[in-house]
Amino acid sequence: MALVATACGDGSTSTTAGSAPADVSSSCPDPSGALVTKAKKEGTVVMSGPPTDTVRQQLPKAFEQTYGISLDYIGTSGKDNAARLQSERQAGIYSQDVFLGGADTMANTYHAQNWIAPLTGVLPASELDPKGWRGGTVPFVDADKKILSISKYVSVPIVINTDQVKADEITSWKDLLDPKWKGKIATIDPRSPGGAIYNVGMFQAADGYGDAFVKQLYKDQKPILITDSRQGTDDLAKGKYPIALGLGQLDVDTAADDGLPVKVVMPDLLQTTSGFGFLAVSDKPPHPEAAKVLAQWLACPDGNKAWNNAYGSISARSDVKPPADLPAWQVPQDGVDYFNTNSWEFLTKGVKDATELIKSLIGSN
Structure with a gap:
């Protein structure tokens, strides 16, 4: 899936209200309803999200065209936005x-600091219906129902350079322990912010893996620690290393669509996540x-589809089909x-336990 866009200066994007409302699903906020009428009087709504060019460009435009409310979008990392807040x-x-x-x-920041409110007071009953979500359960993350997963996909597991590695050479994570890969495996540093630490937690929880495997992979195999997924994907494609772990979905998809020699291989352990x-x-x-309108839109079919298409992800809703150009394994x-x-x-x-383990093995960053 190739997503090509340009960055926006300071990370903030806004649109100007005035477009005619688009057709909307019946379960989404009514553009001519009382809530939207009141929201328009506020003039704008401010949202922070990933620093992804396609989201910055597409999401504010789609929201404004539907509701005539300006969306000021702040694209930034979670760590930076938490410090700002x-x-x-x-x-x-x-x-x-x-x-x-x-x-x-x-x-561990927004919820722990009590910066967010229960979504049960924001979302209407139609969006709290389990039938609308995959697995028949509204995907709240916490018991307070303050955090809702609106995307869900299989994380990129192992990526290889096809000029250097045959796909059938890697069918299990344990294949990475082969001595020939020592010092040749790149991984996003699991001590850095982001999802790379999730692999460690997955290994800790899996039968036949555990802490011993974590030591073998992250210490004994002497992996190359990297911090930038896009650069890491480029270096993998150039043959700087034959195998990489923890790379971002969008970076890998884009490289594959560009015809570069990268391929995702599916080992025995897989994980699901929601990214941003x-x-x-x-x-x-x-x-x-306006906050209610935006939150309801992102949780309803129309806005959820707009978000996931822009982000290059898969909806957690059962009535939003995955983008046709996404690899089937991601669903x-x-x-x-x-x-x-x-x-x-x-x-x-679990994240804290995994972080403590990895730091005990390779030190603090």
């Missing part, structure tokens, strides 16, 4: 209405009515036992 809130400033972020930031697809609303939104399949990186226990305890 911390500074602002200490000064009594509340600048953002809606958040789309990663699991760790949402659970966790929705929350501020406990003190500066534009409360979670019924009957497959995936490691669930969205579980509250893992996010609030």
Whole structure:
């Protein structure tokens, strides 16, 4: 899936209201309803999300064309936005209405700091109907129902350079322990912010793997630690190393679509995640009515589809089909036992345990 876009200066994008409302699904906010009418009087809504060019360009435009409300989009990392919010809130400033972020930031910062409100007071009954979601369960992450997973997909497991590795050479994570791969495996540093630490947690939880395997892979095999997925994907394609772990879905998809010699191989352990697809609303939104419209739109079929198409992801809704150009392996399949990186226990305890283990093996970064 090739997504080509340009960055926007300071990471903030806004649209100008005035377009005619588009047709909307019956379960989405009514463009001529009372809520939207009140939201228009607020003039705008502010949302933070991933620093992804296609999201920056497409999502504000789609929302504004539907509801005639300007969307000020702040594209930034979870870590940077959390620091920004911390500074602002200490000064009594509340600048953002809606958040789309990663699991760790949402659970261990936004939720832990009580920066977000229960979505049961924001979303209508139609969006809280389990029938509308995959697996027949509304995918709240926490018991307080403040964080909703609106995307769900299989994480990129192992990526190889096809000029250097045959696909059938890697069918299990344990194949990476072959001495010939020592010092030749690149991995996003699991100590850095993001989902690379999830692999460690998956190994800890899996029968036949555990802490011993983590030591063998991350210490004894002397992997190359990298921090930038896009650069890592480019280096893999250039043959700087034959195998890479923890790369981003969009970077790998784009490289493959460009005809570069990279291929995802499917080992014995897989995990599901949501990436930046966790929705929350501020406990003190500066534009409360517009915040409700935006949150409801992102959770309903139309806005959920717009978000996932722009992000290059898969909807957690049962009535939104995956983009046709996404690889089939990225779609979670019924009957497959995936490691669930969205579980509250893992996010609030397992991530910490995995981080402590990896730091004990390779040191603090």
